[in-house]
Amino acid sequence: MTKVTMTVNGATVSGEVEGRTLLSSFLREGLALTGTHVGCDTSQCGACVVHVDGKAVKSCTAFAVDLDGASVTTIEGMANADGSLGVVQQAFQDHHGLQCGFCTPGMVMSAAALLAENSKPTEAEVRHYLEGNICRCTGYHNIIKAVLAASGQDVSGIAAE
Amino acid sequence: MPKDQGIGASSKRREDVRFLTGRGVYTDDLSLHGQTHAVFVRSTVAHGRIKAIDTAAAAAMPGVLAVFTGEDFKDMGGNPAGWLINSRNGEPMREPKRPVLAHGKVRHVGDAYAAVVAETFQQAKDAAQQLADDSDIEELPAIVDMAAALADSSNRVHDEIPDNQCFDWGWIEDNRAAVDAAIKAAPHVTTLELVNNRLVPNAMEPRASIGEYFPGTGDYKLTTTSQNPHLHRLLIAAFVMGMPENKLTVVAPDVGGGFGSKIYHYGEEAVVLAAAKKLARPVRWTAERSESFLSDAHGRDHVTKIELACEKDGTFIAFRTETMANVGAYLSNFSTATPTFLHGTLMAGPYKVPNVYVNVKTVFTNTAPVDAYRGAGRPEATFSLERVIDKMCRELGLDPFEVRRKNLLTKDMFPYTTPVGLAYDTGDYHATLDKAMAMADVAGFEARRAESAKKGKLRGMGLSTWIEACGIAPSNLVGVLGSRVGLYDAATVRVNATGNISVMTGAHSHGQGHETVFAQIVAEKLGVPEASVEIVHGDTSKIPFGMGSYGSRSLAVCGSAMNRAVDKIIAKGKKIAAHMLEAAEDDITFENGNFSVAGTDKAKSFGEIAFSAYVPHNYPLETLEPGLEETAFYDPANFTYPAGAYICEVEVDPDTGKVDVAAFYCADDFGNVMNPMIVEGQVHGGVGQGIGQALCENTSYDESGQLLSGSYMDYAMPRADDVPFYNVDYSCQTPCTHNPLGVKGCGEAGAIGSPPAVVNAVIDALHRGGHTHVTHIDMPVSPSRVWSAING
Numbered sequence: 001m002t003k004v005t006m007t008v009n010g011a012t013v014s015g016e017v018e019g020r021t022l023l024s025s026f027l028r029e030g031l032a033l034t035g036t037h038v039g040c041d042t043s044q045c046g047a048c049v050v051h052v053d054g055k056a057v058k059s060c061t062a063f064a065v066d067l068d069g070a071s072v073t074t075i076e077g078m079a080n081a082d083g084s085l086g087v088v089q090q091a092f093q094d095h096h097g098l099q100c101g102f103c104t105p106g107m108v109m110s111a112a113a114l115l116a117e118n119s120k121p122t123e124a125e126v127r128h129y130l131e132g133n134i135c136r137c138t139g140y141h142n143i144i145k146a147v148l149a150a151s152g153q154d155v156s157g158i159a160a161e
Numbered sequence: 162m163p164k165d166q167g168i169g170a171s172s173k174r175r176e177d178v179r180f181l182t183g184r185g186v187y188t189d190d191l192s193l194h195g196q197t198h199a200v201f202v203r204s205t206v207a208h209g210r211i212k213a214i215d216t217a218a219a220a221a222m223p224g225v226l227a228v229f230t231g232e233d234f235k236d237m238g239g240n241p242a243g244w245l246i247n248s249r250n251g252e253p254m255r256e257p258k259r260p261v262l263a264h265g266k267v268r269h270v271g272d273a274y275a276a277v278v279a280e281t282f283q284q285a286k287d288a289a290q291q292l293a294d295d296s297d298i299e300e301l302p303a304i305v306d307m308a309a310a311l312a313d314s315s316n317r318v319h320d321e322i323p324d325n326q327c328f329d330w331g332w333i334e335d336n337r338a339a340v341d342a343a344i345k346a347a348p349h350v351t352t353l354e355l356v357n358n359r360l361v362p363n364a365m366e367p368r369a370s371i372g373e374y375f376p377g378t379g380d381y382k383l384t385t386t387s388q389n390p391h392l393h394r395l396l397i398a399a400f401v402m403g404m405p406e407n408k409l410t411v412v413a414p415d416v417g418g419g420f421g422s423k424i425y426h427y428g429e430e431a432v433v434l435a436a437a438k439k440l441a442r443p444v445r446w447t448a449e450r451s452e453s454f455l456s457d458a459h460g461r462d463h464v465t466k467i468e469l470a471c472e473k474d475g476t477f478i479a480f481r482t483e484t485m486a487n488v489g490a491y492l493s494n495f496s497t498a499t500p501t502f503l504h505g506t507l508m509a510g511p512y513k514v515p516n517v518y519v520n521v522k523t524v525f526t527n528t529a530p531v532d533a534y535r536g537a538g539r540p541e542a543t544f545s546l547e548r549v550i551d552k553m554c555r556e557l558g559l560d561p562f563e564v565r566r567k568n569l570l571t572k573d574m575f576p577y578t579t580p581v582g583l584a585y586d587t588g589d590y591h592a593t594l595d596k597a598m599a600m601a602d603v604a605g606f607e608a609r610r611a612e613s614a615k616k617g618k619l620r621g622m623g624l625s626t627w628i629e630a631c632g633i634a635p636s637n638l639v640g641v642l643g644s645r646v647g648l649y650d651a652a653t654v655r656v657n658a659t660g661n662i663s664v665m666t667g668a669h670s671h672g673q674g675h676e677t678v679f680a681q682i683v684a685e686k687l688g689v690p691e692a693s694v695e696i697v698h699g700d701t702s703k704i705p706f707g708m709g710s711y712g713s714r715s716l717a718v719c720g721s722a723m724n725r726a727v728d729k730i731i732a733k734g735k736k737i738a739a740h741m742l743e744a745a746e747d748d749i750t751f752e753n754g755n756f757s758v759a760g761t762d763k764a765k766s767f768g769e770i771a772f773s774a775y776v777p778h779n780y781p782l783e784t785l786e787p788g789l790e791e792t793a794f795y796d797p798a799n800f801t802y803p804a805g806a807y808i809c810e811v812e813v814d815p816d817t818g819k820v821d822v823a824a825f826y827c828a829d830d831f832g833n834v835m836n837p838m839i840v841e842g843q844v845h846g847g848v849g850q851g852i853g854q855a856l857c858e859n860t861s862y863d864e865s866g867q868l869l870s871g872s873y874m875d876y877a878m879p880r881a882d883d884v885p886f887y888n889v890d891y892s893c894q895t896p897c898t899h900n901p902l903g904v905k906g907c908g909e910a911g912a913i914g915s916p917p918a919v920v921n922a923v924i925d926a927l928h929r930g931g932h933t934h935v936t937h938i939d940m941p942v943s944p945s946r947v948w949s950a951i952n953g
Contacts, residue, residue, distance in 0.1 A: 034183070034186075034187075035182070044873035074183065075181075076183040096841075099842060100418040101177075123886075130882075131882050135881075136420065136846075138845055139884060141842075159889070
């Protein structure tokens with residue numbers, strides 16, 4: 001077992017981990033941050049995406065032991081200081097960008113990472129960026145719409161008659 | 162001005178806040194004091210005889226608390242099929258026992274035959290590998306292909322079933338001779354052989370279960386990923402484990418999608434309960450995605466020959482289908498209903514067709530069980546019909562829009578009894594067809610095709626006019642058809658003393674947004690704010706009863722039960738108001754949340770009535786009970802029949818065979834719409850899954866029964882860049898005539914109507930591109946299949 005210390009959602013946390021402990025397990029079981037979900041075992045579905053030092057990372061594909069000293073943000077850290085929904089979160093609610101909610105944390109984290117890199121993405125850029133996040137409920141329509149809206153673009157004309 | 166709350170408003174979903182902040186609670190998110198971890202040992206061969214399992218080494222490994230094999234459960238009951246289907250010759254279906262853990266034989270790759278429970282997941286995982294190494298399983302030849310399975314009596318999935326056939330069903334057998342004669346005499350017959358590809362439902366949350374046992378009371382609790390906790394309770398208590406229902410609580414907390422796969426009871430659930438009792442500690446299990454692929458009930462998997470007989474002008478005379486439907490290694494709970502009463506009864510479509518006959522043979526194979534997946538039988542029926550109609554149009558040089566228009570039932574024909582036993586209550590199929598054509602700008606297609614051609618792409622347009630029967634289901638009808646359960650639902654509306662309301666519904670929301678929509682309906686009817694209504698679901702200890710959510714039934718059936726309970730609340734409120742206002746009960750009116758004496762200014766608010774009900778200081782107790790809580794059961798008089806027209810435009814790259822969905826248009830009739838935002842979202846999701854079936858997804862077993870598509874590396878889920886924005890319209894509304902809200906189901910529509918629209922568009926593109934030899938391509942219409950068809 002190895003001691004790791006990292007900053008998670010602004011707080012300094014430490015824990016003893018095995019070499020094989022994944023970041024997703026460390027967050028869920030070690031820190032009870034169960035908003036980060038695990039939907040597959042091949043690093044494909046993206047339900048587990050978190051930010052590590054500002055970059056979107058699939059937490060099921062990172063070892064906790066490698067992340068000593070890292071700064072991690074999870075879905076639990078995405079709301080505003082007053083508890084209200086952050087911009088991306090609010091856009092997902094406003095545009096019905098989620099149904100069962102299971103892929104949602106990863107979608108929000110990926111979308112936020114995209115917008116940090118590219119503040120006004122095109123529809124095609126959003127679809128391409130989210131290719132590593134699988135949703136089975138929404139057909140992606142309202143997710144794409146929500147991300148475009150979160151970037152400040154007008155989405156009222158999308159698929160409108 | 163759109164409403165901002167109540168019926169018809171696009172109220173934002175209240176459940177979203179917890180999901181968007183990581184505060185949802187799914188089964189695997191729970192952590193219980195003293196919990197232990199189960200891992201299952203699954204067959205690596207498709208068919209094998211279990212000769213010996215040496216548990217000693219695994220049992221002695223660090224942290225291991227218990228080891229189970231099929232032997233430990235052999236005296237328990239089997240997990241039953243919910244519908245008893247008779248063959249054409251009157252014989253009942255063959256129903257082999259489906260044990261908790263495989264015993265004697267393993268019958269598909271992934272068939273669980275043992276389990277280990279340990280202090281940690283990793284310890285259980287390590288011991289499970291040891292147990293697998295110490296299992297002596299003699300591999301037998303695998304039975305994978307359905308036709309071969311029926312033909313070969315020497316190799317059997319179940320030793321007692323010689324031809325691997327579950328049943329040979331005819332619908333309606335009395336139609337058979339007339340249909341045969343009509344086809345024989347018809348001026349034109351189009352024949353199409355097709356495969357409805359096998360799919361894995363792939364709810365993003367894998368199945369999970371936590372078993373608990375409380376020695377002090379003898380009570381069990383199962384927390385699980387269920388679409389219908391009461392159905393799980395019934396199956397586990399009454400059929401499998403043999404315990405009183407009142408000693409088992411089943412809780413389905415937040416559930417990450419279902420699409421059918423979480424309707425059913427699976428053996429893992431009984432194992433964690435039995436293990437919890439043995440250890441007197443909670444036992445948890447969460448499927449890895451690989452296990453989901455191997456062991457969740459799959460969907461579709463039909464091989465069908467359909468014949469369409471018609472006049473030379475395209476007027477339909479008869480449909481005849483012969484289908485082989487794969488049920489896999491065991492009968493899952495709805496597996497016998499899906500290819501029969503959810504498929505054969507829809508084989509008249511939305512059309513005037515006098516003669517229809519359907520034959521379905523269900524076949525056991527050494528593959529995972531197959532059961533209802535979003536649409537369940539109705540997508541298979543729709544695909545067969547809409548594809549053969551499209552083929553006929555090409556053969557006769559007819560316009561597919563005009564052929565639909567000629568054959569669709571007209572709105573003056575309802576109620577309409579089909580030749581396959583359903584009574585459509587209402588509809589206007591020409592209206593949705595017209596709407597879809599207007600949305601899609603059919604007249605402008607040629608210009609768009611020319612633009613695509615400039616880029617070297619072949620553009621095509623495909624149409625599907627679909628209908629389904631949902632709102633499952635009228636008990637008296639399904640009882641006649643072989644169902645072993647009733648399919649009504651229940652709700653309790655509890656008005657608390659302070660005027661806020663708890664609604665306990667038998668529906669289960671795993672993405673549908675019931676917590677929001679059901680509250681809208683109650684708020685509107687009682688004239689209270691939505692925020693004062695709480696929807697409670699997913700816990701057998703809290704809700705009166707319920708058959709859960711599947712078959713687009715939540716609003717039509719569970720919502721109707723809730724509506725009825727609200728009506729009882731209003732009736733009771735009038736009694737209380739009459740007492741408080743010293744008036745006759747018949748003189749009390751209820752409007753906008755106020756009980757008033759008609760023709761006077763005497764009134765009591767809903768809150769005053771509620772408070773009085775719980776502070777009944779001067780009640781005439783012989784005639785007026787305290788309290789304000791009502792329960793209602795609702796059994797629908799009929800299915801509901803949503804219908805619509807879908808138009809798809811594709812661009813095909815003839816060099817690579819890649820298909821891009823350029824545009825998709827849906828004009829649906831769902832009757833009255835409670836929350837437009839949510840209805841649109843349901844259609845988007847269904848269409849996304851339908852495009853996935855049409856273009857991407859396939860479940861592939863090799864001849865030895867190994868699953869080739871067992872992960873997201875191999876099974877092509879539709880991704881964000883595989884699909885377009887969808888154009889959705891639900892303005893053509895013919896309200897359901899037999900439920901109080903006038904609603905039809907919308908959850909499965911997209912998955913039912915879209916696959917044939919996509920494939921018809923691809924064939925259209927190829928024909929317009931000069932590849933007229935291509936009459937059909939089986940789904941998924943992948944680049945390699947399209948390229949091969951073009952160049953074949």
